[in-house]
Amino acid sequence: MMNLLKLGAVFKSLKNSSLCLFMFFYIVALSQNQPIKTTTTNYDTSTEITEDELFKATKAFVASKEFDKALLILSKNYNRFSESLNINWLYAHVLSLNNDKINAEAKFKKAISLSPNNENLEKDYARFLYEIGKLNEVEAILSKYITEDSKDVEFLLMLANISFWNGDVKMAKEKVAKIKEIYPETTLTDNLSSQIRELTAFYLNANFEYQTDSQPLEYFAQHVSLEKYISKFLNPKLEVSNYNFSPQTEQALIVKVNNKFHFYDVGLKINLTGGVYKNFSGETDWVGGFRFIQQLSQEASLNFGYSKNSLLSTIASTTFNLTNQNVFGEFDYNHKYVAIHAAYNQQFYEDDNNIKLFGAYIVSQPIKLYKFSFQAGYGYNFSDSKNVLFVYDNNGVGVYDPYFTPKEQEIHSALFITNFKPTKNLTLKAKLNYGLQASVRNPFSSEVTPNNFEIGGFYDETFSYTEIEGSINYAISNKFGMNVMYTFQETFFYDRNNINLGLNYRF
Structure with a gap:
C-alpha cells in the first residue's frame, strides 16, 4: 500500500491543478450579437380580405419565415373564417411555428372535427404530435393508415423510432428492415440502426479507485x-x-x-x-x-x-x-x-x-x-x-x-x-x-x-x-x-x- 505522507504532495498538486483549470474556464470574454433588422407591414383590420387572400398572405409570411406576422394576420381575421378547414389547418401550423403548442393542438382538433377521417390532415396532425412527444396518440392515428404493405417511408420511420423509444427493439428492427426493402440504398435508417446497436450492445466498465483521507x-x-x-x-x-x-x-x-x-x-x-x-x-x-x-x-x-x-x-x-x-x-x-x-x-x-x-x-x-x-x-x-x-x-x-x-x-x-x-x-x-x-x-x-x-x-x-x-x-x-x-x-x-x-x- 502506498504511503499516505508521500502521496500528500501529489494530491495537493492535483487539487491546485483542478482549481486552476476551473478558474481558467471562466476567464472568457463575452460578445454581444447584433439583432437582425426586418421590415414591417401594417394591416388595416377594417379592410376585409377574402379567405383565399388570407390563405395566400399567411403562406407568404411563412415562406419568408416571418412567423409572427403570419400569426398576426390570422388572429385578426380568424373569427370570420373559424369554420374553414383550410384556415384552421393553416392556423395550427402557424401556432406551432410560433411555439404555441397548446393552441396549435386545439386548432388541429378543430380542423379534424370539420373534416373527420381526412387522411392527409390526420397524418399532418400525427407529425405535430410526434414533434411534441405524444407518441401513443401518434400510434393510434397511424394505425388507421399505415398497414403491413404500406410504403410510406416517412411514417414507417416514425413508427420505428417510436418502437425504439418504447423499448420494443424487435418491432423497431422490423420497421427498419421494411424501409430497407423499399429503398435498399437509403441512409434514412442509419441513425436509428446505430442507436439500436448501441442500446443492445454488451457493455464492460472497469474502474480503478484510490482514496486517502485525514x-x-x-x-x-x-x-x-x-x-x-x-x-x-x-x-x-x-x-x-x-x-x-x-x-x-x-x-x-x-x-x-x-x-x-x-x-x-x-x-x-x-x-x-x-x-x-x-x-x-x-x-x-x-x-x-x-x-x-x-x-x-x-x-x-x-x-x-x-x-x-x-x-x-x-x-x-x-x-x-x-x-x-x-x-x-x-x-x-x-x-x-x-x-x-x-x-x-x-x-x-x-x-x-x-x-x-x-x-x-x-x-x-x-x-x-x-x-x-x-x-x-x-x-x-x-x-x-x-x-x-x-x-x-x-x-x-x-x-x-x-x-x-x-x-x-x-x-x-x-x-x-x-x-x-x-x-x-x-x-x-x-x-x-x-x-x-x-x-x-x-x-x-x-x-x-x-x-x-x-x-x-x-x-x-x-x-x-x-x-x-x-x-x-x-x-x-x-x-x-x-x-x-x-x-x-x-x-x-x-x-x-x-x-x-x-x-x-x-x-
Missing part, C-alpha cells in the same frame, strides 16, 4: 460491471467491487446483480438490486433494494425507493460488517432556465440509531460560449443523527465510531460547473461546490471518573466546506472510451482525496 484511512478499489439491454423488461447488470484498506490490512468484497424494467407507456422505470457484502474480518450480509423512477412530465421526475448498503467510511467500519438501510425520495425539475433537485434520505442502523438527510440545489442551465459551457447555482444540505456516536480514549481524545453521526449539520454552498469540449472525442469538466456557511453541533467531553470521558454536551461550531472535481473524458473510438476523475473534499469530519480511472468498452 483519519487517516486509505484504500485501493477495483470495480467491474457487465451490462446488456435485451428487452424493456430484461436489462441485467452484474457489478463486482473489491476494497483493500490500510493502515489496518482489511478487505471487503461486494457483488450485486440488478435488472431494470421499463414501462415506457406510463413513463416508469423500476430497478431491482440484490447481492452480497463480504467483509473478510466480519460476517457476510446481503445488500440491495429497489428504485422507482417516475417521469411526471417532460420537465419533472420523481425518484424513490429503499436500499440496504455497506458502510466503509471510517477506520472502524472496515473491520467488521456494517450496513445501513435507506428510505429515499428525490425530485428533479428541468426548467428552460434552471434545473432544480431536492432529495430526502432516512438512514437506519442495527443499533437503533437513524440519520436524516435533506439536500437541494438550483443551478442554471448551461450557458454555451464557443466550446465552453457554464453553470452557477446554490446548494443546501442538512443532516442530523438521533444519537451521536463519539467515543473518547483515556486522554479525552475523541473519534466517531463506528460511523459518522452529524448533529444538526447545515451547509449553504455556491455551485459552479463548467465544461470544455475542444474536440468531438474529448471533454473536460470542472466543478466547485464552495461552502458559504457551514455549521454543526459539536460534542465536548466530560470526565465522569478519572481517565473516563463521555459526551458532556454540544456547542455550535462553524467549519470550512469545499468540494472540487475535475474530470477528463476521452472517446478513443466508437466502442472504447476512458475517463479520469479527481475529487478533493473538505468536510467537518475529514479531508479526502480521490482519483478514479475508468475504462469503458462496448462489444
Whole structure:
C-alpha cells in the first residue's frame, strides 16, 4: 500500500491543478450579437380580405419565415373564417411555428372535427404530435393508415423510432428492415440502426479507485460491471467491487446483480438490486433494494425507493460488517432556465440509531460560449443523527465510531460547473461546490471518573466546506472510451482525496 505522507504532495498538486483549470474556464470574454433588422407591414383590420387572400398572405409570411406576422394576420381575421378547414389547418401550423403548442393542438382538433377521417390532415396532425412527444396518440392515428404493405417511408420511420423509444427493439428492427426493402440504398435508417446497436450492445466498465483521507484511512478499489439491454423488461447488470484498506490490512468484497424494467407507456422505470457484502474480518450480509423512477412530465421526475448498503467510511467500519438501510425520495425539475433537485434520505442502523438527510440545489442551465459551457447555482444540505456516536480514549481524545453521526449539520454552498469540449472525442469538466456557511453541533467531553470521558454536551461550531472535481473524458473510438476523475473534499469530519480511472468498452 502506498504511503499516505508521500502521496500528500501529489494530491495537493492535483487539487491546485483542478482549481486552476476551473478558474481558467471562466476567464472568457463575452460578445454581444447584433439583432437582425426586418421590415414591417401594417394591416388595416377594417379592410376585409377574402379567405383565399388570407390563405395566400399567411403562406407568404411563412415562406419568408416571418412567423409572427403570419400569426398576426390570422388572429385578426380568424373569427370570420373559424369554420374553414383550410384556415384552421393553416392556423395550427402557424401556432406551432410560433411555439404555441397548446393552441396549435386545439386548432388541429378543430380542423379534424370539420373534416373527420381526412387522411392527409390526420397524418399532418400525427407529425405535430410526434414533434411534441405524444407518441401513443401518434400510434393510434397511424394505425388507421399505415398497414403491413404500406410504403410510406416517412411514417414507417416514425413508427420505428417510436418502437425504439418504447423499448420494443424487435418491432423497431422490423420497421427498419421494411424501409430497407423499399429503398435498399437509403441512409434514412442509419441513425436509428446505430442507436439500436448501441442500446443492445454488451457493455464492460472497469474502474480503478484510490482514496486517502485525514483519519487517516486509505484504500485501493477495483470495480467491474457487465451490462446488456435485451428487452424493456430484461436489462441485467452484474457489478463486482473489491476494497483493500490500510493502515489496518482489511478487505471487503461486494457483488450485486440488478435488472431494470421499463414501462415506457406510463413513463416508469423500476430497478431491482440484490447481492452480497463480504467483509473478510466480519460476517457476510446481503445488500440491495429497489428504485422507482417516475417521469411526471417532460420537465419533472420523481425518484424513490429503499436500499440496504455497506458502510466503509471510517477506520472502524472496515473491520467488521456494517450496513445501513435507506428510505429515499428525490425530485428533479428541468426548467428552460434552471434545473432544480431536492432529495430526502432516512438512514437506519442495527443499533437503533437513524440519520436524516435533506439536500437541494438550483443551478442554471448551461450557458454555451464557443466550446465552453457554464453553470452557477446554490446548494443546501442538512443532516442530523438521533444519537451521536463519539467515543473518547483515556486522554479525552475523541473519534466517531463506528460511523459518522452529524448533529444538526447545515451547509449553504455556491455551485459552479463548467465544461470544455475542444474536440468531438474529448471533454473536460470542472466543478466547485464552495461552502458559504457551514455549521454543526459539536460534542465536548466530560470526565465522569478519572481517565473516563463521555459526551458532556454540544456547542455550535462553524467549519470550512469545499468540494472540487475535475474530470477528463476521452472517446478513443466508437466502442472504447476512458475517463479520469479527481475529487478533493473538505468536510467537518475529514479531508479526502480521490482519483478514479475508468475504462469503458462496448462489444
